[in-house]
Amino acid sequence: MDSQQTGQGLSSPRLLEIIDSLLELNLGDSIQLPQLLVVGDQSSGKSSVLEGVTGLPFPRDSTLCTRFATQISFRRAANAAINISIIPHKDASMEDQDRLKAWKKTGWTSLDQQKFAQVLDEVHEVMGIGGPSEGSNAKGSFSDDILKIEVAGPDQQHLSVVDVPGIFRKITEGVTTQDDITSVRNMVNQYMKNPRSIILAVIPANVDIATQEILDMAKVHDKDEHRTLGVLTKPDLVDKGAEDHVLSLMAGKSHKMSLGWCMVKNPGQQDLKREDKVDRYASEKSFFKTEKPWSSLDKSRVGIVSLRSRLVELLTEIIHTEFGNVRKDVIGDLKMAEKKLEALGPSRVSQSQQRRYLLEIATKFQAITTHAMEARYGADEIFEMSSNLKLATAVVHRDEDFSDDVLRKGLTMRFKDDSFTFTGAASENASEAAEGEEDEAVETRYHFKYDDLEDLLINEDIPAAPGQDIIKWLEHLYKTSRGFEIGGFDPSLIQTMWRKQSSNWRNLALGYTSDIVSITHTYILDLLNILCQDKRVSANLLEAMMEHLTERYKRAMDHTHFILHVENNPWTLNRYFAENLEKSKQQRAKAVMEAKNEVVCDEYGDDIEPKGEGDREQPSSMSNLQNTVLLLHDILKSYYKVARKRFVDNVCMQAADHQLVRGPDTAVKVLSPSFVDDLTADQLEFIAGEDSFTKRERIDLGSQVANLKKARKLLLMG
Numbered sequence: 001m002d003s004q005q006t007g008q009g010l011s012s013p014r015l016l017e018i019i020d021s022l023l024e025l026n027l028g029d030s031i032q033l034p035q036l037l038v039v040g041d042q043s044s045g046k047s048s049v050l051e052g053v054t055g056l057p058f059p060r061d062s063t064l065c066t067r068f069a070t071q072i073s074f075r076r077a078a079n080a081a082i083n084i085s086i087i088p089h090k091d092a093s094m095e096d097q098d099r100l101k102a103w104k105k106t107g108w109t110s111l112d113q114q115k116f117a118q119v120l121d122e123v124h125e126v127m128g129i130g131g132p133s134e135g136s137n138a139k140g141s142f143s144d145d146i147l148k149i150e151v152a153g154p155d156q157q158h159l160s161v162v163d164v165p166g167i168f169r170k171i172t173e174g175v176t177t178q179d180d181i182t183s184v185r186n187m188v189n190q191y192m193k194n195p196r197s198i199i200l201a202v203i204p205a206n207v208d209i210a211t212q213e214i215l216d217m218a219k220v221h222d223k224d225e226h227r228t229l230g231v232l233t234k235p236d237l238v239d240k241g242a243e244d245h246v247l248s249l250m251a252g253k254s255h256k257m258s259l260g261w262c263m264v265k266n267p268g269q270q271d272l273k274r275e276d277k278v279d280r281y282a283s284e285k286s287f288f289k290t291e292k293p294w295s296s297l298d299k300s301r302v303g304i305v306s307l308r309s310r311l312v313e314l315l316t317e318i319i320h321t322e323f324g325n326v327r328k329d330v331i332g333d334l335k336m337a338e339k340k341l342e343a344l345g346p347s348r349v350s351q352s353q354q355r356r357y358l359l360e361i362a363t364k365f366q367a368i369t370t371h372a373m374e375a376r377y378g379a380d381e382i383f384e385m386s387s388n389l390k391l392a393t394a395v396v397h398r399d400e401d402f403s404d405d406v407l408r409k410g411l412t413m414r415f416k417d418d419s420f421t422f423t424g425a426a427s428e429n430a431s432e433a434a435e436g437e438e439d440e441a442v443e444t445r446y447h448f449k450y451d452d453l454e455d456l457l458i459n460e461d462i463p464a465a466p467g468q469d470i471i472k473w474l475e476h477l478y479k480t481s482r483g484f485e486i487g488g489f490d491p492s493l494i495q496t497m498w499r500k501q502s503s504n505w506r507n508l509a510l511g512y513t514s515d516i517v518s519i520t521h522t523y524i525l526d527l528l529n530i531l532c533q534d535k536r537v538s539a540n541l542l543e544a545m546m547e548h549l550t551e552r553y554k555r556a557m558d559h560t561h562f563i564l565h566v567e568n569n570p571w572t573l574n575r576y577f578a579e580n581l582e583k584s585k586q587q588r589a590k591a592v593m594e595a596k597n598e599v600v601c602d603e604y605g606d607d608i609e610p611k612g613e614g615d616r617e618q619p620s621s622m623s624n625l626q627n628t629v630l631l632l633h634d635i636l637k638s639y640y641k642v643a644r645k646r647f648v649d650n651v652c653m654q655a656a657d658h659q660l661v662r663g664p665d666t667a668v669k670v671l672s673p674s675f676v677d678d679l680t681a682d683q684l685e686f687i688a689g690e691d692s693f694t695k696r697e698r699i700d701l702g703s704q705v706a707n708l709k710k711a712r713k714l715l716l717m718g
Contacts (some may be wrong), residue, residue: 040202045233444511580638
């Protein structure tokens with residue numbers, strides 16, 4: 001195909017070279033590239049049209065019909081050369097890609113029909129679809145690989161076309177199957193749906209256009225028919241009387257398309273059999289000049305030379321129009337592919353790569369944990385990704401809730417205030433009357449629950465409100481345990497009262513520590529999932545850590561039990577206890593004095609009542625039992641104030657903070673560089689080793705990124 005026959009070449013040959021290079025990079029499936037696409041039935045004369053447009057001797061034997069897409073590119077160069085290669089399909093295995101890329105024919109200066117047939121025979125075999133002489137084999141009759149033919153020479157014009165297998169409807173015994181019919185249609189549809197392709201629909205002029213399936217297929221993807229060019233063949237076979245319908249098509253009066261219709265006359269069978277080869281260009285030119293009614297057609301719309309010129313114009317136009325959009329698509333796809341590749345993390349094939357990968361995660365984990373402990377949430381954007389990472393805040397809030405719970409719900413019986421006496425004259429706290437029912441219960445846990453930790457953690461109820469009649473309870477307790485003491489009581493009675501009064505502490509403390517375990521575990525899970533994008537690695541790493549985490553969680557629960565055990569035996573050196581007890585005695589004595597009527601004497605020494613007071617009942621003195629019960633109450637109350645504050649501090653500081661959060665060997669410090677250093681080779685492989693899917697995905701993404709970078713470079717240079 002030389003420029004002397006076809007007129008002007010492509011106005012920007014460099015752009016066409018770039019587009020062809022992009023096709024060679026196997027980007028056609030992901031990036032919609034501008035191209036000329038030749039489609040039609042197997043019997044439409046498509047091969048002959050291709051031969052005329054390209055100058056290549058396409059075989060016409062039905063057993064040699066195209067079984068794959070063929071990309072044909074022409075370049076102007078100082079020396080003539082023909083290079084033939086195969087572009088593997090993007091889903092081909094690495095082994096098949098290497099094998100297909102290794103097959104090449106280079107340095108040829110000519111390609112006759114016999115040589116071309118031999119090439120196609122080899123290509124069928126290399127692609128795994130068998131040679132024409134073999135019919136077909138187990139791998140199928142058609143391939144998604146692309147045959148690339150590059151023709152260069154001083155007289156060549158810049159042009160590139162893509163030929164796809166012709167559609168067919170009938171099965172050929174031993175050659176094609178029903179599945180092949182579907183496969184070819186799918187392949188043709190795949191190419192036609194590219195909105196940046198010009199569709200050359202090759203149709204015989206001697207058939208009813210309404211019955212041509214290829215036009216229906218094209219209209220599915222080109223609804224307004226703005227990018228479909230009709231190419232009519234075999235005008236010499238049109239029946240007498242049917243010419244007007246064909247002329248109407250050519251004039252755009254029927255089945256009008258934006259790009260219109262062209263007509264060519266391919267060599268007939270007699271011409272092909274003649275020993276003295278017929279000049280198809282001269283023969284075709286004579287036909288459209290002398291044969292009526294075809295001689296009346298617009299000369300720019302008839303003949304293979306005019307068709308080639310039209311194709312050059314169309315390809316030039318679509319490349320110029322879409323080049324900028326192709327560049328945007330390539331840059332966008334590159335960013336997406338790089339992001340996916342980055343999400344996989346570095347390669348983890350060798351032991352050193354696996355250890356390095358986990359060390360990076362562990363180092364980052366500890367750096368974030370340091371910020372989380374110090375509540376420096378602005379130090380890293382990661383804290384915006386999950387509120388559960390604000391560890392210090394969550395722990396402090398739960399500490400305050402625990403302190404408040406022990407204050408309000410830790411009592412088994414509510415204490416009386418210091419003004420209470422058995423006289424009934426002093427009122428009890430008004431708030432006592434507003435308490436809820438004693439038989440109601442509330443949970444002691446507020447936070448997340450994990451099935452794999454629930455055997456370790458505690459969630460037991462406590463009464464919703466303390467009991468009211470502590471005096472009655474203490475009186476009963478004293479009566480059932482008194483001995484021969486005079487003006488006193490058995491010291492062990494204090495321990496019995498204390499254990500009963502502080503019995504809610506157990507569930508409150510264990511529920512609190514369980515919540516801190518849950519808060520800590522949630523922090524670890526969330527941070528691990530964010531830092532480790534590979535969910536398989538995240539799950540395996542957690543599994544490797546669980547024994548160490550559980551050990552620390554159990555240690556915190558055990559220490560809580562230890563504190564509870566210590567608090568079971570009341571004891572203090574805190575003088576605040578004595579001060580509280582003395583204060584209670586003084587307040588109660590004052591209440592008793594105020595409850596008595598004030599008595600005054602007249603000048604004769606006789607008693608007289610205060611004016612306006614009226615009669616007032618005189619209080620009777622309390623019994624020894626009542627005095628002892630009130631003393632027990634005051635001792636218990638005074639000690640409770642001291643012990644409660646000590647208990648809350650000890651549980652928060654020792655069991656929770658030291659064992660779980662800020663101590664030297666807590667759960668949040670398990671995933672550390674030293675932990676990774678201690679992992680064995682088998683553990684490294686289990687945790688960080690890549691599965692076959694990830695390995696394949698990494699290879700595919702790596703290849704895609706490399707090709708897209710090459711494409712970006714080409715497009716920026718263009």
